[in-house]
Amino acid sequence: MTQGLDTLAATSREALAGIFARHERVFLAFSGGKDSLTVAHLCEPWGDRLTLLWCDTGHMAPHMSDFVQSHRERFSLIKVQPQRPLMDHWAEHGAPADLIPLEHLEGVDWRYPRLQPWSVCCGTHRTWPLVEFLKQQSAPCAFLAGQRQQDQGANVTGIRGLMPGHVEFGLPLWGWTDADVLAFVAQEGIQLQPHHATCGTSIECIICPANLSREKMNLLDRHYPAEADFVRRLASHSLGLAAAKANEIMGVINGTGTAEREGVR
Numbered sequence: 001m002t003q004g005l006d007t008l009a010a011t012s013r014e015a016l017a018g019i020f021a022r023h024e025r026v027f028l029a030f031s032g033g034k035d036s037l038t039v040a041h042l043c044e045p046w047g048d049r050l051t052l053l054w055c056d057t058g059h060m061a062p063h064m065s066d067f068v069q070s071h072r073e074r075f076s077l078i079k080v081q082p083q084r085p086l087m088d089h090w091a092e093h094g095a096p097a098d099l100i101p102l103e104h105l106e107g108v109d110w111r112y113p114r115l116q117p118w119s120v121c122c123g124t125h126r127t128w129p130l131v132e133f134l135k136q137q138s139a140p141c142a143f144l145a146g147q148r149q150q151d152q153g154a155n156v157t158g159i160r161g162l163m164p165g166h167v168e169f170g171l172p173l174w175g176w177t178d179a180d181v182l183a184f185v186a187q188e189g190i191q192l193q194p195h196h197a198t199c200g201t202s203i204e205c206i207i208c209p210a211n212l213s214r215e216k217m218n219l220l221d222r223h224y225p226a227e228a229d230f231v232r233r234l235a236s237h238s239l240g241l242a243a244a245k246a247n248e249i250m251g252v253i254n255g256t257g258t259a260e261r262e263g264v265r
């Protein structure tokens, strides 16, 4: 833990008190994960002015969707959605992947199928609907997120840059570690998502073939076998394309092969 948990929580509550003093309406990006649950808990003194903002990609695990929506009992909750069904977007721009040979990227299009970086897919389907909602707010307001400095890959600068001018962006857990959050959750008796004991990593979306973890695959195997099969097939396909490209390059470097484009002369 970074510093005394009580000190950490007191600092975050003080920052939140300032935000609620400046704004009548405060929104929290809410996914049902431990970080957004912790921020919601810290906001309880101002719970009547907090609105949970849930971006439903349409592919959240049903038990997680139920868990998220169960928080309507304590807070106001608004569901936002991407403009288009996620699969329609994949059909046009490619499925998300971790490893992508550049020629499969949209705009290059030397080889098909198209693939897209998972960060782009997440931006379109999980971040952008929140930004669009906030743009439509006529009065100044605040937007909170559970991202922490320790999160690898959290594109906070990018999200901050997308925020409309009338929205104050707050990250109450920025200095917290994973251990801090888990200790606070235990201390405060915060109820975590139903699968947390066996899978602590995010499982959104259940059909996502990128950014996988062993514990997510185990969970899909147990509860969503059809989706597990779909994910394996898609991830294996994009990985096969990346491996083929790597082999092509190695063949050229080692003098044992040629680049595919050499064959068209």
Ligand code: SF4
Pocket: 057, 096, 118, 119, 121, 122, 123, 125, 126, 204, 205, 207, 208, 209, 210
């Ligand atoms: S979790 Fe996967 S499928 Fe869902 S929005 Fe992000 S990249 Fe796309």
